[in-house]
Amino acid sequence: xxxxxxxxxxxxxxxxxxxxxxFVIFFAGSIACFDKELERWMRPALHExxxxxxxxxxxxxxxxxxxxxxxxxxxxxPSEREPFYWAGYEPADESxxxxxALDPVTGEPMPETVGGLFFFTLHYDLNAGMVGMYIVAIxxxxxxxxxxxxxxxxxxxxxxxxxxxxxxxxQRAWLDAHNLFGVVGLPFHLLxxxxxxxxxxxxxxxxxxxxxxxGDAEEFFHDVMGAYSREDVKQPAPPPMSLDRLVADAQRxxxxxxTGWISVHHPADxxxxxxxxxxxxxxxxxxxxxxxxxAATGELLHEQxxxxxxxxxxxxxxxxxxAQFGGQIVRALYLLLGLMGCAMLVAGLQVWLRKREARGGxxxxxVRALNGAVVGGLPVASLGLLYGNRLLPAGxxxxxxxxTWVFVGVWLLVAGWxxxxxxxxxxxxxxLVVVAVLALGLxxxxxxxxxxxxxxxxxxxxDWDMAxxxxxxxxxxxxxxxxxxxxSQPQVAKAPRVRxxxxxxxx
Amino acid sequence: MSKAKTSxxxxxxxxxxxxxxxxxxxxxxATAFLSVYLxxxxxxxxxxxxxxxxxxxxxxILYAFAARSALQAWLVLIGATVLMALAAYLPGxxxxxx
Numbered sequence: 211x212x213x214x215x216x217x218x219x220x221x222x223x224x225x226x227x228x229x230x231x232x233f234v235i236f237f238a239g240s241i242a243c244f245d246k247e248l249e250r251w252m253r254p255a256l257h258e259x260x261x262x263x264x265x266x267x268x269x270x271x272x273x274x275x276x277x278x279x280x281x282x283x284x285x286x287x288p289s290e291r292e293p294f295y296w297a298g299y300e301p302a303d304e305s306x307x308x309x310x311a312l313d314p315v316t317g318e319p320m321p322e323t324v325g326g327l328f329f330f331t332l333h334y335d336l337n338a339g340m341v342g343m344y345i346v347a348i349x350x351x352x353x354x355x356x357x358x359x360x361x362x363x364x365x366x367x368x369x370x371x372x373x374x375x376x377x378x379x380x381q382r383a384w385l386d387a388h389n390l391f392g393v394v395g396l397p398f399h400l401l402x403x404x405x406x407x408x409x410x411x412x413x414x415x416x417x418x419x420x421x422x423x424x425g426d427a428e429e430f431f432h433d434v435m436g437a438y439s440r441e442d443v444k445q446p447a448p449p450p451m452s453l454d455r456l457v458a459d460a461q462r463x464x465x466x467x468x469t470g471w472i473s474v475h476h477p478a479d480x481x482x483x484x485x486x487x488x489x490x491x492x493x494x495x496x497x498x499x500x501x502x503x504x505a506a507t508g509e510l511l512h513e514q515x516x517x518x519x520x521x522x523x524x525x526x527x528x529x530x531x532x533a534q535f536g537g538q539i540v541r542a543l544y545l546l547l548g549l550m551g552c553a554m555l556v557a558g559l560q561v562w563l564r565k566r567e568a569r570g571g572x573x574x575x576x577v578r579a580l581n582g583a584v585v586g587g588l589p590v591a592s593l594g595l596l597y598g599n600r601l602l603p604a605g606x607x608x609x610x611x612x613x614t615w616v617f618v619g620v621w622l623l624v625a626g627w628x629x630x631x632x633x634x635x636x637x638x639x640x641x642l643v644v645v646a647v648l649a650l651g652l653x654x655x656x657x658x659x660x661x662x663x664x665x666x667x668x669x670x671x672x673d674w675d676m677a678x679x680x681x682x683x684x685x686x687x688x689x690x691x692x693x694x695x696x697x698s699q700p701q702v703a704k705a706p707r708v709r710x711x712x713x714x715x716x717x
Numbered sequence: 718m719s720k721a722k723t724s725x726x727x728x729x730x731x732x733x734x735x736x737x738x739x740x741x742x743x744x745x746x747a748t749a750f751l752s753v754y755l756x757x758x759x760x761x762x763x764x765x766x767x768x769x770x771x772x773x774x775x776x777x778i779l780y781a782f783a784a785r786s787a788l789q790a791w792l793v794l795i796g797a798t799v800l801m802a803l804a805a806y807l808p809g810x811x812x813x814x815x
Binding site for chain 2: 411520521
């Protein structure tokens with residue numbers, strides 16, 4: 211068995227098994243490029259630009275009123291993409307962080323929503339915590355393997371790049387599409403798989419810290435990041451210094467840029483420490499230049515040095531993945547390349563199916579069912595989530611989890627439909643029709659329920675971040691409608707042609 | 718389909734296991750090895766060694782399927798793992814050098 215043959219087998223099976231998982235990860239990750247814009251869309255209070263009259267001190271007092279014995283409180287002042295205060299606290303027992311998005315007008319927490327963060331979490335841990343993170347990592351490893359074995363199989367990479375035969379038989383046309391999307395996206399896919407794994411490398415590969423630091427992760431992070439911390443002394447704190455004054459001082463020291471997260475550790479203790487971080491998107495890496503102050507006296511305790519070369523490289527890799535540099539152009543590019551990755555996966559699944567439909571084989575029904583359930587179900591469920599966001603009443607308890615249940619419920623519905631009708635050949639058309647109807651209806655619903663966020667209103671005030679979401683929804687609705695219409699046309703049977711056999715076909 | 722293509726279920730299972738388990742063992746040993754021997758300060762050694770582990774793992778998986786036989790794949794992966802682990806873990810004071 212030659213190298214290319216063995217790699218073809220690895221590519222076929224190593225690629226097929228994680229395909230549906232990777233589709234979810236790619237799709238959610240692509241949407242998560244615009245998580246902050248979606249967050250605004252999902253919070254009607256933020257649709258109209260408003261001046262936020264709150265000071266950092268007021269936000270701190272509000273957090274301390276909620277949790278007087280908090281281990282730490284965190285405050286994120288408004289920024290260009292997030293025109294509102296994020297705030298929250300770590301409870302005294304250091305359990306899960308409790309976070310609030312504050313209404314810029316009233317200063318009260320806004321109605322709960324999963325927000326754009328939902329897709330971000332779905333992307334990196336499938337909303338399943340640590341277990342999900344490891345599942346995603348396995349999928350990413352298999353993606354790396356599929357990419358490298360794909361390169362080895364694909365010796366005619368440049369010739370095939372210019373080949374697209376949409377009128378050829380099904381398998382050939384899908385293979386062309388798979389190659390086209392795979393080759394165009396290849397540098398991006400390699401980058402995104404590798405850097406995605408790199409982000410959580412300390413969870414996946416502890417060998418380095420275990421060997422060189424005797425497993426002491428804290429010491430390691432102290433070495434690479436140079437963060438400052440001070441133990442509490444179990445004595446009540448004197449009245450604290452104004453945070454606004456400390457922020458002004460920090461901004462003066464680093465030369466007046468945006469402020470990132472502000473934290474106060476053990477605020478009720480005499481040894482309370484205020485950390486103020488700079489927020490800087492001028493380069494790929496932001497080392498979050500941090501000043502640490504004594505909370506009571508305002509004395510500067512520590513200034514963070516730039517990252518060590520190793521951590522600087524790590525941050526560069528992970529920030530390439532996160533696309534927080536270069537503005538909306540870079541994010542739009544990542545979104546398109548991510549969707550291209552989805553297209554490559556779908557085309558690859560179709561190659562697998564068509565080949566086995568032609569010569570018979572096992573597993574066809576299962577692959578068809580999963581295709582409909584995942585590839586069809588996820589986009590419909592995502593649209594369902596946005597409907598839920600607008601239609602669920604603002605005041606209900608556990609509103610965020612209600613939204614999640616809408617997402618899960620819609621997905622299960624589509625999945626059930628896809629499994630039952632897997633051999634009808636009509637699932638794809640049905641899903642396309644549903645996506646078209648839902649996507650076209652959503653801007654309408656948005657205009658009816660939240661007039662200040664309607665497409666006409668956002669276009670009129672030149673709010674392209676908000677208008678963009680409605681425009682993309684309309685465009686995808688039209689596109690899916692066209693595809694659905696095309697699929698429902700009667701297919702013309704084509705005479706089989708004699709072709710050269712490709713190595714890929716032997717896989 | 719050619720004859721050479723049909724490989725026994727046992728062979729495939731052995732290769733899959735070599736790829737997943739042997740590959741991770743090799744990546745683990747390589748990370749430990751590099752975090753001891755790279756010519757950098759300690760924290761940077763750990764970062765760069767850890768970042769390279771996914772490349773090692775990927776190549777090991779590819780090798781497990783490219784090797785002439787499953788037995789050879791196992792022997793090479795185990796051999797390389799043992800060599801690097803010995804070099805990384807035997808000299809006690811190297812790991813904590815600055």
